[in-house]
Amino acid sequence: METPIMHQYIEHLIFTELTRKNVSNVLKKLRRIDWNDPELTVFTIQTLSSVWKIKCDNIPALAHLLTNLSQHRSQTVLMVMDTILENIRIGMQMNSLEYNQRRISTIKYFAECFNYNLIDSTLLFNIMYSLLLYGVDYNDAGKSSMDPPFNLMRLRLVAQILHI
Helix, strand or coil, rough: CCCCHHHHHHHHHHHHHCCHHHHHHHHHHCCCCCCCCHHHHHHHHHHHCCCCCCCHHHHHHHHHHHHHHHHCCCHHHHHHHHHHHHHHHHHCCCCCCHHHHHHHHHHHHHHHHHHCCCCHHHHHHHHHHHHHHHCHHHHHHHCCCCCCCHHHHHHHHHHHHCCC
16 A cells, blocks of 8 residues: 555655754644644654654754644644653563664653753653663562663663753
8 A cells, every 4th residue: 555645745854854954944844734634643643753763863853843843733742742752661661672773762852852841850850760660670689571680771761861
């Protein structure tokens, strides 16, 4: 099945065209899409949440775009942030090397959203606390499948938040 042309256009805007220099141009184009079309809106939310599909250098631009979009589509931005938080939660439950880059990109996006005041410090600290302690079992001598003793990925994620 072929991808609809509007879906291709939205993916092109976000994954290919978006850079730090043209956030306002991409925003203008995104604002012109038919936000009354529920299928297109859901697809746009999914695309704005798929941060691992863009270049790492463009993650701040995506957060900036989301901030500017919040002035016009606050409900949409709220759904994007909810999806990002859900992706972080799922990333804590899955301890698989193949998803590490996705987890790092998602955390970087989350931290950039904090820099643009889309989230508050309480949520940021709660996420860091969860990253450090979710799935940790003190009674099992460090043999937790969710957080094995020599896996430092969660510490890297917290360091990524602190780096930004």
